[in-house]
Amino acid sequence: MEAMVNGVRLFHEVAGEGEPLLLVHGFPLSGQLWDGIVERLRGEFRLIVPDLRGLGRSEFAEPATLRDHADDLAALLDELGERRPVVVVGLSMGGYVAFEFVRRHRRRVRALVLVDSRAQPDTPEGVRGRHEMAERALREGSAAVADGMVDRLFAPSAPPALKEEWRARMAATPAAGAAAALLAMADRPDARPLLRRFARPTLVVVGAEDLITPPGEARTMAEAARAGRLVVVPGAGHMTPVERPDELAAALRDFVRSLP
Numbered sequence: 001m002e003a004m005v006n007g008v009r010l011f012h013e014v015a016g017e018g019e020p021l022l023l024v025h026g027f028p029l030s031g032q033l034w035d036g037i038v039e040r041l042r043g044e045f046r047l048i049v050p051d052l053r054g055l056g057r058s059e060f061a062e063p064a065t066l067r068d069h070a071d072d073l074a075a076l077l078d079e080l081g082e083r084r085p086v087v088v089v090g091l092s093m094g095g096y097v098a099f100e101f102v103r104r105h106r107r108r109v110r111a112l113v114l115v116d117s118r119a120q121p122d123t124p125e126g127v128r129g130r131h132e133m134a135e136r137a138l139r140e141g142s143a144a145v146a147d148g149m150v151d152r153l154f155a156p157s158a159p160p161a162l163k164e165e166w167r168a169r170m171a172a173t174p175a176a177g178a179a180a181a182l183l184a185m186a187d188r189p190d191a192r193p194l195l196r197r198f199a200r201p202t203l204v205v206v207g208a209e210d211l212i213t214p215p216g217e218a219r220t221m222a223e224a225a226r227a228g229r230l231v232v233v234p235g236a237g238h239m240t241p242v243e244r245p246d247e248l249a250a251a252l253r254d255f256v257r258s259l260p
C-alpha cells in the first residue's frame with residue numbers, strides 16, 4: 001500500500017488487528033525485514049510496517065534526516081487513523097528512528113523495542129566512514145554498500161542463500177536513498193540521555209552473534225533504560241527477525257502481553 005505523508009509516497013503494509021505495533025526496518029533494508037514477524041503475529045496484533053523514505057519501495061525525498069523519518073511515521077499513523085499509543089519496534093537504524101520518534105512524538109509511544117541497535121552516536125572515525133560510504137554509494141550504486149555489509153549482518157552459520165537474497169535486496173536500494181540514510185545516521189545525537197529519561201517499558205533484543213551492534217551494547221541499553229529488559233537470541237547476528245523469527249516473535253508477544 002502507499003500513502004502520501006509529508007509530501008512523500010510512503011510504501012507500507014498493515015496486517016492484523018489488536019494492539020498496534022510499528023515495525024521500523026534498518027539500513028539499507030525495507031519493511032520486508034519484518035515479513036517473518038508479520039506472519040507469526042498478524043493473528044494477535046495490528047502490525048504497521050513502513051518502508052522509510054528513500055529505502056525499499058518508498059519514494060526518496062530530501063531532507064531525509066532521522067527527524068524526517070520520525071515525522072513520516074507519525075503522519076503515517078494519522079493517515080491510517082491509528083490514534084492509540086503504539087509499541088515502536090526498531091531494528092538498528094530503525095532504533096535510531098525510534099529514538100527520534102520518542103523525542104518528537106512521545107505521547108504516541110506505549111513502549112519501545114530496540115532490536116540489534118545502539119544508543120550511542122558514531123565516533124568521529126565512524127562519521128568519516130559513513131561519509132565515504134555515502135559518496136561511494138552515489139558513485140558506484142548501492143551494490144558497493146551491500147557487498148561491504150552482507151557478511152557482517154548475519155551470524156556465521158547463516159545459510160549462504162539467505163545472505164545472497166538479502167545482498168541482492170540491499171543492492172537494489174536506490175543509491176540516493178542509501179546515501180541519505182548514511183548521512184542521517186552519521187548525524188544522529190546521543191540517545192543515552194533520552195533512554196535514561198524514558199519511563200515506559202523498554203525491551204532490548206540482540207542476536208548473540210551480532211557483530212554490528214554487539215550484545216554488550218544491548219546490555220548497557222537495557223540497564224540504562226528505566227524500565228528495561230534484555231533478550232539475547234542465540235544463533236542470530238544483526239538480522240534477528242530474519243535469522244530467528246520464532247524467538248523474536250515470542251519475545252515481542254511476551255513483552256506486549258506484559259504491558260500495563
Ligand code: MLT
Nearest residue numbers: 026027091092093094212
Ligand atoms: C543498520 O542495520 O541499520 C545499520 O547497520 C546500522 C548502522 O550502520 O549503524
